[in-house]
Amino acid sequence: MARLDNVGDVLLAGPCVRAVAAGSDSVALLAGPRGRAAAELLPGVDEVLEWCAPWIDPEPPELTEDAVLELAKRVRDLRPDRALILTSFHQSPLPLALVLRMAGVPWIGAISEDYPGSLLDLRHRVDGDPPEAERALSLATAAGFRLPDGDDGRLALRGPLPDTHALTGGPGYVAVHPAASVPARQPTPERAHAIVRALAGNGHRVVVTGAPAERDLTATVAGDVALDLGGATGLEELASVLANARAVVAPNTGPAHLAAAVGTPVVSLFAPVVPAAHWAPYGVPTVLLGDQTAPCRDSRARHCPVEGHPCLAIDPARVVSAVHRLTGGMS
Missing domain, CATH: 3.40.50.2000 (Glycogen Phosphorylase B;)
Known part of the structure; x- marks a missing residue:
């Protein structure tokens, strides 16, 4: 394959x-x-x-x-x-x-x-x-292949995943992954930080994740209100961090699908450069945010073609509301 x-x-x-x-x-x-x-x-x-x-x-x-x-x-x-x-x-x-x-x-x-x-x-x-x-x-x-009996067709990972409690503390936090594989799919650092601050202000413990090359971004986004794990995890450790989260907030990028693979609900900050019906997190409760009718729709742009990146100008209060909806209103 x-x-x-x-x-x-x-x-x-x-x-x-x-x-x-x-x-x-x-x-x-x-x-x-x-x-x-x-x-x-x-x-x-x-x-x-x-x-x-x-x-x-x-x-x-x-x-x-x-x-x-x-x-x-x-x-x-x-x-x-x-x-x-x-x-x-x-x-x-x-x-x-x-x-x-x-x-x-x-x-x-x-x-x-x-x-x-x-x-x-x-x-x-x-x-x-x-x-x-x-x-x-x-x-x-x-091609003549079928899923085995009992396989529901959702995403899945090979286990067991590593224990990451030493990094995050106990489970029950909200994970925010601000970066995406291309700039057109991620909110600006300022908007991502506003989301983190709003979540923390509403009683959520927030963990910010990112790759080693994204440490400057995660530090900005976490600020003084969230735990910054930028560069602290490989993919397997990141999967464990997301598995222990109550919800994950992420743009359309690999960690959103990683969250789905470990069964964690996702607030998807989805830029419409590709269709959400095709690429939204699969098989888990998801709230899709972002203007899906923006001029960049279906453009597959790597860099936002519209000044100000308006499709991801999402009110942080909407993200907080979405997290509450996915977690039963509990902080």
Whole structure:
């Protein structure tokens, strides 16, 4: 199997992976460097291969013959019987399908709008715009795989998760993750700090999370009213922090899907550069905030094209109300 992009994309592939695993002896998942940590947390994955695809990664490396031949050799050494290539609607599975054919993979399936010729044995098409987890799972179903009995098709992680109480104190806090993988999807630091201050002012203990490169942002957002965990966690530890939260406030980014994978309700600060129906947190109680009719709608912009980033100019009181709704009104 392959899913070559970001953490959230890989997490949303989880139900598809479990369906394939239920009908297979073993599953190897080919992931990009941005999604590998999530691939290692997915139930049903026996082995993870990492490769940076020049036609997928937002900062693509040069495509070289040596890199392609190396990937083909690594796949050939695995001797897979089948391959399913998972992509977003705007990505083509055909470049990878070509490499897999070079590696001798005898059967390949993917969702593809483009004519695949002999590159695909299963050219699956999806009607409408279902949530990404269901879109990916439909490919597994079309290939003859089914979720095992008792699997509800929600996102899930491999456990047990590490104990992070030494970082956070006891459970019962609200986690705020202010950053996103692209700037167009995250609120300004000032707006994120206003949300944290409003939550703290309404009696919530707030924990602010972020990657090592986001320490300046998390320090600004946490200020003097929240616990700043910027750079203090890897993905597995972050999953534990989110699992012990009563609710998570986050933009459309990997940690929002990580929260869904551990079953924590999400207040989604969702910029409409991609459709919320497709990419909102899946399978958990969610309150969606953000102007879904803003001019940036469906633009897939990486940087906000509208001055002032108005789609995420969300009144902090609305975030507090959403958290209260998701947590039964308890602080």
